[in-house]
Amino acid sequence: MSEKKMVEEITSMDVDFAKWYTDIVKKAELIEYTSVKGCMVIRPYAYAIWENIQRILDGRFKATGHENVCMPMFIPESLLQKEKDHVEGFAPEVAWVTHGGSEKLEDRLCVRPTSETLFCEHYSNIVHSYRDLPKLYNQWVSVVRWEKTTRPFLRSREFLWQEGHTIHATAQEAIDETERMLNVYADFCENDLAMPVIKGKKTESDKFAGAVSTYAIEALMHDGKALQAGPSHYFGDGFARAFDIQFTDKENKKQYPHQTSWGVTTRLIGAIIMTHGDDNGLVLPPAVAPIQAVIIPIAQHKPGVVDKANELRDRLAAAVRVKVDDSDNSAGWKFAQYEMKGVPLRIEIGPRDIENNQCVIVTRHDNQKTTVSLDNLEQAVTAKLQEVRDGIYEKALKNREKHTYRCRSIDEINQRLADNGDGFVYAMWCGDEACEDSVKEQTGVGSRCIPMEQENLDDKCVCCGKPAKHMVCWGKAY
Amino acid sequence: MSEKKMVEEITSMDVDFAKWYTDIVKKAELIEYTSVKGCMVIRPYAYAIWENIQRILDGRFKATGHENVCMPMFIPESLLQKEKDHVEGFAPEVAWVTHGGSEKLEDRLCVRPTSETLFCEHYSNIVHSYRDLPKLYNQWVSVVRWEKTTRPFLRSREFLWQEGHTIHATAQEAIDETERMLNVYADFCENDLAMPVIKGKKTESDKFAGAVSTYAIEALMHDGKALQAGPSHYFGDGFARAFDIQFTDKENKKQYPHQTSWGVTTRLIGAIIMTHGDDNGLVLPPAVAPIQAVIIPIAQHKPGVVDKANELRDRLAAAVRVKVDDSDNSAGWKFAQYEMKGVPLRIEIGPRDIENNQCVIVTRHDNQKTTVSLDNLEQAVTAKLQEVRDGIYEKALKNREKHTYRCRSIDEINQRLADNGDGFVYAMWCGDEACEDSVKEQTGVGSRCIPMEQENLDDKCVCCGKPAKHMVCWGKAY
Numbered sequence: 019m020s021e022k023k024m025v026e027e028i029t030s031m032d033v034d035f036a037k038w039y040t041d042i043v044k045k046a047e048l049i050e051y052t053s054v055k056g057c058m059v060i061r062p063y064a065y066a067i068w069e070n071i072q073r074i075l076d077g078r079f080k081a082t083g084h085e086n087v088c089m090p091m092f093i094p095e096s097l098l099q100k101e102k103d104h105v106e107g108f109a110p111e112v113a114w115v116t117h118g119g120s121e122k123l124e125d126r127l128c129v130r131p132t133s134e135t136l137f138c139e140h141y142s143n144i145v146h147s148y149r150d151l152p153k154l155y156n157q158w159v160s161v162v163r164w165e166k167t168t169r170p171f172l173r174s175r176e177f178l179w180q181e182g183h184t185i186h187a188t189a190q191e192a193i194d195e196t197e198r199m200l201n202v203y204a205d206f207c208e209n210d211l212a213m214p215v216i217k218g219k220k221t222e223s224d225k226f227a228g229a230v231s232t233y234a235i236e237a238l239m240h241d242g243k244a245l246q247a248g249p250s251h252y253f254g255d256g257f258a259r260a261f262d263i264q265f266t267d268k269e270n271k272k273q274y275p276h277q278t279s280w281g282v283t284t285r286l287i288g289a290i291i292m293t294h295g296d297d298n299g300l301v302l303p304p305a306v307a308p309i310q311a312v313i314i315p316i317a318q319h320k321p322g323v324v325d326k327a328n329e330l331r332d333r334l335a336a337a338v339r340v341k342v343d344d345s346d347n348s349a350g351w352k353f354a355q356y357e358m359k360g361v362p363l364r365i366e367i368g369p370r371d372i373e374n375n376q377c378v379i380v381t382r383h384d385n386q387k388t389t390v391s392l393d394n395l396e397q398a399v400t401a402k403l404q405e406v407r408d409g410i411y412e413k414a415l416k417n418r419e420k421h422t423y424r425c426r427s428i429d430e431i432n433q434r435l436a437d438n439g440d441g442f443v444y445a446m447w448c449g450d451e452a453c454e455d456s457v458k459e460q461t462g463v464g465s466r467c468i469p470m471e472q473e474n475l476d477d478k479c480v481c482c483g484k485p486a487k488h489m490v491c492w493g494k495a496y
Numbered sequence: 497m498s499e500k501k502m503v504e505e506i507t508s509m510d511v512d513f514a515k516w517y518t519d520i521v522k523k524a525e526l527i528e529y530t531s532v533k534g535c536m537v538i539r540p541y542a543y544a545i546w547e548n549i550q551r552i553l554d555g556r557f558k559a560t561g562h563e564n565v566c567m568p569m570f571i572p573e574s575l576l577q578k579e580k581d582h583v584e585g586f587a588p589e590v591a592w593v594t595h596g597g598s599e600k601l602e603d604r605l606c607v608r609p610t611s612e613t614l615f616c617e618h619y620s621n622i623v624h625s626y627r628d629l630p631k632l633y634n635q636w637v638s639v640v641r642w643e644k645t646t647r648p649f650l651r652s653r654e655f656l657w658q659e660g661h662t663i664h665a666t667a668q669e670a671i672d673e674t675e676r677m678l679n680v681y682a683d684f685c686e687n688d689l690a691m692p693v694i695k696g697k698k699t700e701s702d703k704f705a706g707a708v709s710t711y712a713i714e715a716l717m718h719d720g721k722a723l724q725a726g727p728s729h730y731f732g733d734g735f736a737r738a739f740d741i742q743f744t745d746k747e748n749k750k751q752y753p754h755q756t757s758w759g760v761t762t763r764l765i766g767a768i769i770m771t772h773g774d775d776n777g778l779v780l781p782p783a784v785a786p787i788q789a790v791i792i793p794i795a796q797h798k799p800g801v802v803d804k805a806n807e808l809r810d811r812l813a814a815a816v817r818v819k820v821d822d823s824d825n826s827a828g829w830k831f832a833q834y835e836m837k838g839v840p841l842r843i844e845i846g847p848r849d850i851e852n853n854q855c856v857i858v859t860r861h862d863n864q865k866t867t868v869s870l871d872n873l874e875q876a877v878t879a880k881l882q883e884v885r886d887g888i889y890e891k892a893l894k895n896r897e898k899h900t901y902r903c904r905s906i907d908e909i910n911q912r913l914a915d916n917g918d919g920f921v922y923a924m925w926c927g928d929e930a931c932e933d934s935v936k937e938q939t940g941v942g943s944r945c946i947p948m949e950q951e952n953l954d955d956k957c958v959c960c961g962k963p964a965k966h967m968v969c970w971g972k973a974y
Binding site: 050051052053054057058059060061062065066068069085086087088089090091092093094096097109110111112113114115116117118119120127129136139140143144155159160162164175176178 | 540592614
């Protein structure tokens with residue numbers, strides 16, 4: 019009964035993708051709603067995924083020389099207003115603190131939507147000489163943006179993220195940093211999250227408020243929509259000028275330093291769900307799965323079965339995140355539960371397996387069963403986890419390839435989207451914002467990015483027919 | 497010049513303890529002020545201390561069965577008001593969000609000063625049956641309390657903390673949890689922070705808003721004032737009743753569950769400074785020191801010296817957090833700098849040391865030099881770190897013993913405080929709040945806690961002479 023109930027309550031992704039998504043976030047116990055719209059409880063299972071993301075990324079940030087700091091959560095209105103483009107971009111969607119206790123504040127405070135202004139104020143206090151540069155900072159905090167429409171992980175009023183903020187003596191150093199961190203994100207998404215991404219540059223109309231240029235990685239979700247993860251911004255010296263940050267160079271001259279910022283958010287959890295999930299629930303990439311293998315004793319009332327399961331767990335614990343479920347629930351119920359939770363490997367061990375010195379490993383993403391000898395269980399499990407990562411990566415890549423359309427006319431774009439569903443459209447662009455808008459208006463797909471890896475599909479802009487400057491990746495965005 | 501400057505700028509702790517403290521937080525690059533009063537930048541060195549505290553405590557929380565979650569930072573005013581005592585305690589000091597973007601909110605939101613109300617709302621959604629209990633949750637976040645007087649780490653408007661929140665089927669389980677976590681805190685402070693603490697129960701007048709009972713650990717700072725760390729609260733079923741959280745027990749009857757909460761904050765960094773620091777700067781307990789040993793090459797321009805220093809670092813890196821400073825600064829400047837930063841061990845290696853296959857280890861807290869053979873450097877360094885922990889613990893314990901006064905009358909309290917300076921006063925109490933207030937009025941020391949380890953100093957209350965119920969630890973508090 020329970021097994022049936024658990025599965026029945028999930029909408030099929032082909033029937034209603036949005037409903038399927040919210041079913042999973044609830045049924046896999048990832049989030050719970052609260053009485054504050056757009057603010058959610060991140061439950062232990064989802065938080066454990068986030069902790070794994072943090073641990074891996076934090077290690078990469080530190081390996082590339084970054085240090086963690088912590089800025090206040092409040093920004094005075096007067097400070098937010100110092101950089102013109104920045105405040106225009108963010109002021110409409112911030113939460114304002116107007117009272118402390120029973121007293122009205124003179125300068126109201128916004129809850130940080132992002133912390134460039136705070137870092138700039140700090141830099142102006144601590145950066146004086148070329149010896150003080152670079153500063154390579156990062157912080158793991160939550161930020162608030164007062165969004166009208168909200169969805170768990172994808173668009174919430176408060177979300178967790180890391181924001182890297184760096185300041186350099188030269189423009190080139192800052193540009194290199196922007197690219198370095200984009201590559202760190204891309205590598206993490208591809209290898210650890212098994213999510214293929216396209217690295218690219220945002221068009222002028224789509225860049226971050228206050229940036230000279232914004233880079234980002236774009237992934238294609240199972241429904242053919244694009245999800246942006248990991249933007250990396252190059253600021254030039256615009257913020258430094260607005261905040262009067264100057265340093266004395268080796269020739270004793272005053273100079274403005276150059277800055278970057280970059281961040282990923284709990285949105286990545288939404289990306290994992292929509293890239294790898296299926297109608298049985300979550301499918302988690304092994305690198306971030308809170309439980310990488312669950313051991314289910316079969317006929318666990320028989321003598322020795324639970325003991326054997328525990329023995330296998332103890333053997334595996336040094337290499338993988340593993341647990342035994344010897345609860346009273348039926349084996350079938352457990353199978354359904356751990357499928358819903360996306361645990362990459364299920365290890366079944368019963369009396370007959372014990373007799374034969376073997377166990378059965380079932381991979382979540384393709385439901386393949388393999389009988390393996392207990393003699394080399396550790397190697398088998400480690401190899402299976404790699405197989406899962408490779409398998410779900412290939413599956414996601416195939417889905418992206420199937421839904422990537424190289425087009426040479428507006429008609430072709432509309433035809434391909436109509437025939438094959440949403441996806442990435444590759445088409446040439448003259449660089450004119452009017453054409454960018456026009457493509458979106460005529461086809462429904464907007465510019466996602468100008469991919470680093472350019473292809474010469476045509477000499478002409480897909481919209482106006484004038485000489486093309488870039489190949490753009492177009493799509494519908496989350 | 498730099499060496500002199502670095503030391504000169506610190507006020508001696510005996511001259512002005514408060515000034516000495518703020519000098520250290522700035523000179524050791526722990527914090528930087530911001531334009532928001534009471535909100536500070538936690539700089540990389542202080543944040544690295546906090547990361548070590550987090551890592552160790554998080555491990556202990558997980559080892560005792562707790563899971564991390566993340567609640568929203570906002571609490572609707574209507575939710576905060578559900579538990580009467582709780583709202584009375586916190587409403588006067590919260591920051592209020594009244595606007596989201598340009599729109600006024602219907603129900604204004606406070607930035608969490610603590611999250612009992614949010615956890616209760618969540619429990620009411622997810623706890624239905626005895627099978628759902630216990631829930632052992634924790635979160636690492638920041639909270640806001642709109643304090644009038646602020647000091648870095650000790651009292652700031654925003655601070656980082658962890659807050660544990662648990663819910664249990666029975667009162668006894670919740671009481672056990674309260675004590676368990678108090679013991680985790682005490683053990684962590686004593687062993688990892690090398691800070692002797694007194695475990696005790698708060699008096700009725702001093703307990704947390706909404707709690708049945710509050711336990712805490714109290715440490716004595718170098719100036720004789722007390723600092724509370726690690727409160728642990730038992731709530732009974734008061735919050736459950738206020739928030740209508742009920743579960744069905746095994747006999748199918750509705751019951752109210754019992755709750756606890758407990759937390760430590762970045763205040764611990766203030767406690768470390770004021771327990772172990774001296775006139776040369778910070779003295780860090782090895783367990784949380786970002787750098788446990790710094791290697792200073794002596795006469796580093798001579799061939800082979802820096803290479804040898806790097807070789808030692810590579811050997812030590814597996815066992816300790818170690819760095820080499822081969823910058824252009826003079827050795828003397830480096831000595832002063834790492835003393836200021838409280839690095840437990842300084843390892844000096846010069847041409848003559850290399851010749852003799854040795855190095856010199858200097859312990860920060862007592863400036864003792866030991867020449868050790870390079871053959872067993874790893875063991876020597878590990879042993880030295882333990883020696884430092886034990887040494888600073890003993891030093892702090894001696895200071896506390898020297899400033900602990902067992903008194904049988906108000907006059908004796910005043911006399912001891914006048915003769916020997918601030919400290920802990922142990923004296924008997926009848927349990928009457930009027931006497932508690934009167935002791936404070938007559939002596940300046942308030943009740944810190946009722947220590948778990950009771951002594952029978954007298955049969956009579958130190959204030960009114962009526963039969964004594966408890967021995968109380970009194971003191972001036974941070």
